[in-house]
Amino acid sequence: MKTNAIFYHAGCPVCIAAEHTIAEALDPAKYAVEVVHLGSDKSRLKEAEAAGVKSVPALVMNGAAFHINFGADIAALR
């Protein structure tokens, strides 16, 4: 069974670099990666914050939030 990983971003250049490099580099045999644009899909903000996401881009995997560089504070997306 694959592990779910969620990559949260907001379309910023820092986000796109992280998506193309890190999110797309995860082993497809082990991880199912969902990409969520919090700027256009604000209904997912609550879930992202509950998972510990403070800024984007961030990757939520194995129950933990991993912030990758800094694009935007999640508060700026509400």
Added chain:
Amino acid sequence: MKTNAIFYHAGCPVCIAAEHTIAEALDPAKYAVEVVHLGSDKSRLKEAEAAGVKSVPALVMNGAAFHINFGADIAALR
């Protein structure tokens, strides 16, 4: 041919979580991941800084540095 990725860390708990989750999740068919402990291998500090690493843990891939959460400033490891 595999792409090289270098995961720089300093043994901190934040570093270890990032290593076990992100660095070990990269597709082994595409990426050769080298793990470098900058606390014990100070000879690699210069190279890490030249690649743009400002703090650990960080992953250098495709010529860019991706800082994953924050464990320690690289200046604290010199």
